[in-house]
Amino acid sequence: MSLNYANVYNQMTWSQAKANPGFSDSIQGPDTYSLANNFNYSLTGANCVYATEGELLPLATLTIDLQAVTDFFNDPLVMTRVYCLQISSLYTNLVIKPTNSNPLLWFFGSATDQLSVFADSSFTYNSTNYGTVASGASSLDLYNPSTSVTVGYKIAIIGGTGAVPSPTATPVPTASLPPPTSTVVPATPTPTPSPSYFVTPTPTDTPAPT
Secondary structure: OOOOOOEEEEEEEEEEEEEEOOEEEEEEEEEEEEEEEEOOHHHHOOOEEEEEEEEEOOOOEEEEEOOOEEOOOOOEEOEEEEEEEEEEEEOOOEEEEEOOOOEOOOOOOOOOOOEEEOOOEEEEEEEEEEEEOEOOEOEEEEEOOOOOOOEEEEEEEEEEEOOOOOOOOOOOOOOOOOOOOOOOOOOOOOOOOOOOOOOOOOOOOOOOOO
């Protein structure tokens, strides 16, 4: 199944007020700080999404190998790049980290780094630049560090399979020119000689004297 649209959107909106006794409150806002990626999949190479949810028992680990997962239609996904990740945790903290044996580093600084998503919170990583997924570097672990509480999780990852497509050049529009027109230049008339009113007499032979 091919991805034909993706939008990753984070927004924070606020308004502040200060009381002025006897006068109207001073108001700041509403203000908004938003981050969004609208993916043009034909240019960036984002063409698939992996998403799942579930629960992990105390101290349990779920390994997600992005070269060995399936989409919602049970079609296999072999990702070669990743762009965005969103993950949320319920009931207790959840740890996401590269696996020990097949680590996908991506936004992690090293294979030993990890990120804790606190209970009832979420984390989003959002980029139009991709991280490389390859054999030996394709897996993330979700880990429940609690010894007594089951953790609920939901995760979605936007990625790409195959080679990154080359951007298609946008054709340069051709200038629209009006149709050519012919200009007829009238021919210059040949002047007609004016009639002569002076007749030159034709000379006659003078008879020779006898």
